Amino acid sequence: MHFGLTEEQNMLQETLRRFAAEELPPQRRRDHFDEGSGFDAELWRRAAEVGLPGLIVPEDLGGSGLEMLDLALAFEILGEAAIPGPFLGHALATLALVRGGSDEQKSKWLPRLATGEAIGGCALGEEHDLWEPEDWSLARKDGRASGSKRFAEVGPHTDVLIVGLAGGELGLVEKDAAGLSIEALDGMDRSRALAHLQFENTPIDILAAGDGVAGDVMDAARILLAADAFGAAWKLIRTTVEYAQTREQFSTPIAQFQAVKHQLANMAMEAEPMRGLVWVAAYAFDHRRDEVAREAAIAKAHITDRVVQIGRDAVSLHGGIGFTWECDVHFWLKRALHDRTWLGSPAAHRERLATLEKW
Amino acid sequence: MDLEYGPEYADFRREIEQFLAETPKDIDRRSFLQSATKRGYLYRHIPKRFGGAEEPFDPIRETIVSDLFDASAFSWRLGPQSTGMIVPTLLEAGADWQREQFIPPTLLGDSIWCQGYSEPGAGSDLASLRSTARLDGDEWVINGQKIWTSDADEAGFMFGMFRTEPEADKHAGISYLLLEMNQPGIDVRPLRQITGATHFFEVFFNDVRTPANWIVGERGEGWRVARANLKYERNLGGGPRLRQRFRAVLALAQASMRNGRPASQDPVIRQRLAEIAGEVRCAETMTLRQLSAAARDEDELVVLPLLVNKLYGTEIGEHIAQLGFDLVENDGLLAPTRSTWDSVSASADETDWVDQYLFELASGIAAGSSNIQRNVIGERGLGLPRDLRAGGG
Secondary structure: OEOOOOHHHHHHHHHHHHHHHHHOOHHHHHHHHHHOOOOOHHHHHHHHHOOHHHOOOOHHHOOOOOOHHHHHHHHHHHHHHOOOOOHHHHHHHHHHHHHHOOHHHHHHHHHHHHHOOOOEEEEOOEOOOEOOHHHOOOOEEOOEEEEEEEEEEOOOOOOEEEEEEOOOEEEEEEOOOOOEEEEEOOOOOOOOOOEEEEEEEEEOEEOOOOOOHHHHHHHHHHHHHHHHHHHHHHHHHHHHHHHHHHOEEOOEEHHHOHHHHHHHHHHHHHHOOHHHHHHHHHHHHHHOOOOHHHHHHHHHHHHHHHHHHHHHHHHHHOHHHHHOOOOOHHHHHHHHHHHHHOOOOHHHHHHHHHHHOOO | OEOOOHHHHHHHHHHHHHHHHHOOOOOOHHHHHHHHHHOOOOOOOOOHHHOOOOOOOOHHHHHHHHHHHHHOOOOOOOOHHHHHHHHHHHHHHOOHHHHHHHHHHHHOOOOOEEEEOOEOOEOOOHHHOOOEEEEEOOEEEEEEEEOOOOOOOOOOEEEEEEEOOOOOOOHHHEEEEEEEOOOOOEEEEEEEOOOOOEEEEEEEEEEEEEEOOOEEOOOOOHHHHHOHHHHOOOOOOOHHHHHHHHHHHHHHHHHOEEOOEEHHHOHHHHHHHHHHHHHHHHHHHHHHHHHHHHHOOOHHHHHHHHHHHHHHHHHHHHHHHHHHHHHHHHHHHOOOOOOOOOOOOOOHHHOOHHHHHHHHHHHOOOOOOHHHHHHHHHHHHHOOOOOOOOOOO
């Protein structure tokens, strides 16, 4: 029994931390955030060099052949550094193909997704805040679909996207497909692309192989959003600790004041226990298939909910400057806000958990 | 990462289950403890010459044993002062003769201990304690008062911190002494809790005597000795206990009615249950991390979990108790009927949720109050500076 990380997993996180430090010094992060499209070609290319796009693609198709836990550990660093880019949509599209693609679909897309040459995206949400497969209503007939999807992680950079279809199936749509229009949104979290999509007789290829692929994609999304938020949590805590140790008022670092110390302690008390939850949910994805639905629902609801509070407390503890755009704290608060809302609110996932558990 | 325990531990688990199945149901606690120790299940980390089983270091085996013993009908746990405090302290810092004399009867429950630490004027600031011990020939003479002393009415012995070096600094003036409770000069008075029950006592010392060599460690080392038991007393956090409490409050929700249907079908109650489920799952995984690190001798990986264990458990316990109290509705108008140390048991029927809701307050007060926990988390966990205080220390 070993409930901890391997040396390789620690190295993966260290490599990605170094990548983030080199490629995303604070000013460059600010520039990306200001630009706001959630995509930078050069940054994506560099991320491809450290293997991020292909982590879960099988080795014989050009990827690293790793598991969901490794992907979650990578996503922790993405959240920790607030790295802009379509990593989530790409990971979900990749996963959908790995689990549910035909041999032809796999060989067409996975090698290019693995190298990052092709960028994946995903469109799951619909009107009225619906996200779950049983609520998808975009219908496909004779290989084409007309309708809309909302809050997709898709942009002009997306080469192939997975789309949630009525009946709980997943389809593939290619860039510049006929009748596809992408309306880019001005997202709260400017490090990730957001768009509403319109389909008008748009050709959609079904991901036919693999039962329950849609459920896998949803659980993976839950886990990766939780991992991202968890990374953001510790960044927020460490940044605030540093601030409190240097900011002086009444001739004393504010860290000396018990109220400040206790707020930070409460944040740490909330954040540290989440680490094991991310691990266990990601581990269950590959090793405890009868538990993953429950673990993923808990992880998404609990972690994203509490990390938003950590983000709000971090802003408060920074005082006036915490409320300014120039003080970077809001990047991570907004990262957490996106993680909390995308794919459904904590309340929605909690109600879903209650049903899964037959309370 | 591998959450499978493997065939060796599966076999061990079966072995323990078999042992429990074969043990007569009416066995007395002393015989049960002897039997379990003889087979190497209990007191694994304690040398045989002190009454232990002296088995190789294996926190996973220890956890399997304690989990299965807890789930069984056998009463096996001794007071926390005994196995959780005095035994580890003597193993760490006691003289050999003290270990030989005191540990074996303690492990069997023959010797019952109480702890003489807190005083009316020394709670969070324990080092400011004022009870004294003065050497008179070959005996210490003790005067003063201790408070919050659990089991003082039953205990045959006390271990305590007393000021023996009046000229020394606050911490350096304290010694760790052992003493017999049944003697003239000791006055034990019950403290009634807000729940109506009595679990704690005040102990008054009027020229109480104890042999000079019933000191653990050297004179003035008492503060260090009291903190030395960490190596033997692993705190793995409260995952399993919190899971049990969650199951109890869920059962209560399923058994209670609200708006004409079971409360567990009420959307608001479901949200609260699900929030608690998230916290409990986090606590469980944090316990598992600590068990894994203990088994692999990787304590440096779980510094923060160790620091947040108690506060996190207190917060979750509070949320569970609050929900339980809400669910019993008008029964909350009545005084608690059962006053057990821990009223939450697996079935909703057996739990006194009113008592639990009051008793839960103790969790954030005893053994290091929640605000002290926050200080420790901030200072030792996050590197924040210590509080400013008048007079230092």
